[in-house]
Amino acid sequence: MSQSGSIIFFSILIIFILFLSWYVFQAIRTVSMGIELIRIQQMIKWSYWAFMLSLLTWLVFKSVQVFSTGEFASSAQTLSSVFLTLIVTQLVIVLVLFGEDIFRNIQAITVFAMNGAKGYSFPSRTVWVSILALTVASVPLFSFVYGIKYGKYNFKVHREVLYFEDLPEAFDGFTITQISDIHSGSLKDHKAVASGVQMVLDQKSDLFVFTGDLVNHRADEIEPLIKEFSKIKAKYGQFSILGNHDYGDYSSWPSPEAKKENFEKLKGQHAKLGFDLLLDENIRIQKDGQSIVIAGVENWGVGFKEKGDLQKSLKGTENGDFKILLSHDPSHWDAQVKNNPNPVHLTLSGHTHGMQFGIETQLVKWSPVQYRYPNWAGLAEEAGRYLYVNRGFGFHAFAGRVGIWPEITVIELKKGKKPAPIHLASAKN
CATH class of the missing domain: 3.60.21.10 (Metallo-dependent phosphatases)
Known part of the structure; x- marks a missing residue:
């Protein structure tokens, strides 16, 4: 892959990861809203974004390192493993949330068609669907953790x-x-x-x-x-x-x-x-x-x-x-x-x-x-x-x-x- 092609590829990858991270954040925010203490709510949200942005920074740094040396060293393998685990886990969450979003949009269109704009509000996310999304995503998460720790020598x-x-x-x-x-x-x-x-x-x-x-x-x-x-x-x-x-x-x-x-x-x-x-x-x-x-x-x-x-x-x-x-x-x-x-x-x-x-x-x-x-x-x-x-x-x-x-x-x-x-x-x- 040429240098310009690599830049384009990683730019698209970064945008994609940011999009997934934002979508997953919807589930985390919905679940955290059930916590009474505002301070804890804010801490969960800020911790999530601090973690994601740190990983993204690491990805950019290691990607530059890999292409400058021309070798996929063990540190870069660790990086790719972390991000593959993250992306697959996030995709599972997004798929569940997307299913709910389809239903929410159908519900919104139906209500708007029947009642018009008066008193209209878009249906909010339900806590149980967000909890379901996070729970289902634990399956690929733990599968990848097992695969990285033990599966490669199984x-x-x-x-x-x-x-x-x-x-x-x-x-x-x-x-x-x-x-x-x-x-x-x-x-x-x-x-x-x-x-x-x-x-x-x-x-x-x-x-x-x-x-x-x-x-x-x-x-x-x-x-x-x-x-x-x-x-x-x-x-x-x-x-x-x-x-x-x-x-x-x-x-x-x-x-x-x-x-x-x-x-x-x-x-x-x-x-x-x-x-x-x-x-x-x-x-x-x-x-x-x-x-x-x-x-x-x-x-x-x-x-x-x-x-x-x-x-x-x-x-x-x-x-x-x-x-x-x-x-x-x-x-x-x-x-x-x-x-x-x-x-x-x-x-x-x-x-x-x-x-x-x-x-x-x-x-x-x-x-x-x-x-x-x-x-x-x-x-x-x-x-x-x-x-x-x-x-x-x-x-x-x-x-x-x-x-x-x-x-x-x-x-x-x-x-x-x-x-x-x-x-x-x-x-x-």
Whole structure:
């Protein structure tokens, strides 16, 4: 984003926050009017605005700092977390109050139409609706507080069993553990990270893969955690690729040489972790005289760095080979992979983080990120070609997770057709 674009964006953001703050103030003022002591009423009102204006000042200061350094440091992550929590909480209050405002306007128009201007007064807010708005808003407020404090390390294991008729028989039951988007610069609780790594080890999978974004900006961010992540071992190896953050594009560098040096160091960090970094190349995994191909492409994403070369990553493979592709950005699958004439059976991606915010239940799966990425978390399939999008191990920008928890993926490969679902009626017969 250009400097002028940034100024416009933050000017609009400030105006929007001020508007929300004014709207929420209506509920606070209405509730405080029930307090008999005028002094306490005034104190509540002044305290609210002092708090809001202080936060707004902090936002402006930190925003200038972020764009001047070119890096989203931990203090800026804290800032964004506070404001995201605040804005979502405020929006809930505003929605409830807006519902009441619609009713108040209908009531006012009806009274005016029946009685005219004589003795007319606009209906006042009701205390119980304002109390309801503040009460309902406590749900997202405490959800975000939990997500910032605990949710970002609330690791979950997601399991998928995938069936392929052309899977080499030796690989029937072969397991792969995937993590993505470590974003080591954000991971400050090393004890919590160790528990996540232990969960990876507990899966005892045949193969381990990491699908990009090892750091936020700089190669040295991973150094305090190399000892921990290097514990990850699998019988058939550990393979990794680069993500968009790994190229150093979101940081200011004193010279092109400094940026290049950082990138070379970043690639070396993968070796220190014991990961075989695949840069538009592939490797064959041999088992009992049969093989599958693991290919890794450099970052390729719509709207992000389109550097990866799919054809180069598949060089030397044939249509009959069983192929698994590591590609950081799931938009690559839609744009190039799923219809590639040299078929890729399974693509493993990350990148989206599920936006670290959303709802995932048996009935509802929603996150704002779905309006940018049609395949943003979990499994997708088209014409027998699969994509799995990992929700990310770490976090970035928003220093928390709400409803979309950090993920460790375990995929089991099975030979044959996928069993038909068992219906209750059939089971009874």
